């Protein structure tokens with residue numbers, strides 16, 4: 041009793057998962073879920089969007105994982121159901137398909153001839169044995185499998201080709217599984233990370249995008265050079281990083297990385313993703329004495345190193361340097377140490393006019409922003425040496441080759457199932473009063489129009505052969 | 513920018529072609545049908561010429577790239593593929609009625625490209641991410657897919673119209689539309705071709721994204737909507753093959769599918785706008 045029940049239950053499950061009704065339902069649910077996923081901002085914009093919701097609604101969204109639904113448990117379960125559906129459905133149907141593929145019908149089947157088209161039959165006067173071998177030769181040249189049979193007055197031939205067409209569907213379904221497996225492998229054993237490398241510097245870790253924590257690469261990446269090209273209208277044309285990969289200080293590989301041309305080392309692939317600048321080590325200053333240009337003195341300074349003032353009034357140094365401060369452009373903080381008295385510190389800007397127009401007056405009037413605070417000198421920031429850094433995306437994805445294999449298989453499978461068909465053709469030679477009657481018929485797994493064309497061709501071909509015979 | 517001038521003439525030619533196809537179906541005179549085919553062919557040749565010219569011009573400007581890089585160029589190419597595919601179908605089926613339903617799509621797409629103020633017809637330089645041969649294969653396969661779905665959409669409309677035809681009716685327009693089972697079969701063939709092309713398009717797009725950003729799938733709205741479209745057409749194929757759905761149901765689903773195509777193409781830009789919640 042118990043066993044029976046269990047069997048029944050497994051039967052119900054088997055029936056459910058081998059049904060295409062479930063497939064269509066799942067595909068449509070997936071489509072609708074994806075629609076939702078494009079309406080609700082995922083991960084990046086989610087925080088902002090969440091603020092616009094009422095707390096209760098927000099709580100509901102969070103508990104349903106609606107802000108990161110593609111990684112949620114329920115989405116993965118949906119994928120799992122689809123996988124199970126494909127597997128069970130294929131297992132359920134494969135034996136029947138295999139039977140269709142491997143079992144050949146008797147060559148003397150009557151059924152194909154039941155709907156014989158008049159234009160596919162004609163009479164000849166060739167002797168039967170000659171006619172038989174002619175048909176045999178023609179069919180073997182065109183069809184892979186050929187079987188013949190003589191029954192009393194009739195001589196049958198049956199040729200078959202394109203049997204592989206029956207398996208196209210299995211390739212497509214297998215490919216879906218492969219792609220899902222590849223994605224799973226990638227999410228378990230891979231990572232997505234990024235790293236900024238300043239020209240001339242070396243890093244050995246990258247930062248995970250998901251956890252924001254460093255990942256140890258096990259090798260070093262040096263950016264030897266970075267360059268960026270622009271079109272005439274100012275839009276970027278090409279970014280390029282020259283990168284050296286080394287292990288324990290030993291150089292192993294040099295590559296140039298461009299957008300669309302990543303480089304792979306030890307399973308980690310580096311993509312050109314963005315770039316930026318950091319201040320270099322040389323600051324160009326102009327000192328105006330007494331505020332007049334005629335007494336301008338150009339100086340080069342390095343941050344942190346103190347330099348004497350030209351008139352010997354004391355020393356100064358650059359104690360802070362920013363490539364872009366509050367969107368005002370480059371700025372440096374100068375500290376002047378007079379011979380006697382306390383030190384003074386103030387900011388100087390590369391673009392003082394911009395600073396003047398954008399900063400509020402109380403701020404401007406404070407000594408912190410007065411470049412002439414130490415009379416009689418006025419400090420000007422003439423320029424900064426900047427260095428580029430290259431922003432690299434660094435990914436490891438061992439699943440990607442499985443995904444590409446799946447994609448290839450999918451295209452091949454779609455091609456086979458859409459555009460090929462198994463064709464079987466029958467030729468029957470029957471004795472008549474004054475010779476032989478030839479009849480051509482066929483069946484196919486799909487594309488009946490193609491079959492009709494094939495039968496037309498075959499009939500014409502046979503007619504030609506026998507006409508030639510007759511002419512001799 | 514002679515190519516843009518030729519293209520705006522092409523818009524006009526496709527409108528004339530539509531008018532002639534319509535005349536052919538309303539009056540039932542084959543002469544107009546032949547004229548319509550000729551006009552469409554002229555439009556196609558002129559458009560092909562303009563696309564090649566545009567390609568050459570981009571090289572003369574020193575920013576050479578295949579002309580599939582912005583909305584204007586993609587609309588032009590979409591029109592080209594749909595007309596090209598239609599010409600193949602007309603030639604294969606020896607039937608002109610589909611033209612009445614396809615040429616308006618081509619005309620509208622061209623008119624939108626040429627006259628919408630928001631669309632820039634200038635040849636623009638490519639940003640580095642767009643410089644990829646995968647991108648070219650991506651655009652070509654996607655647009656052939658969209659064109660096949662466009663034809664399927666037109667065939668669905670014809671199918672629904674044909675249902676109104678009865679032997680007693682004397683409406684020439686309806687009489688000329690092929691029988692329902694022929695439409696249904698052709699519709700399915702277009703869906704199948706479109707599905708294969710869309711699959712190829714999504715795959716080549718993934719390969720491109722993978723080489724440009726290191727991730728073959730990142731669920732961005734455009735990607736997701738192409739997946740939605742793909743899922744809809746996959747369910748059409750299954751419901752037909754296995755559940756034996758035909759005719760009206762398939763026509764209706766094909767309608768839904770094409771709406772998804774349109775949304776993938778145009779609507780997603782609007783979604784991206786939705787994402788900026790700055791009020």
Ligand code: HEM
Pocket residue numbers: 057058059060063122125126129130209212213216454457458746749750753754
């Ligand atoms: C996203 C997933 C799927 C895709 C892309 C897909 C694709 C396809 C395609 C393209 C065909 C048409 C083949 C032809 O024209 O002969 C097909 C047929 C079929 N599919 Fe799927 N399929 C998917 C999932 C499934 C699942 C989960 C099942 C499980 C029940 C299933 C069952 C079938 C069956 C029974 C056929 C008909 C085979 C025949 O008799 O010709 N499919 N599928």
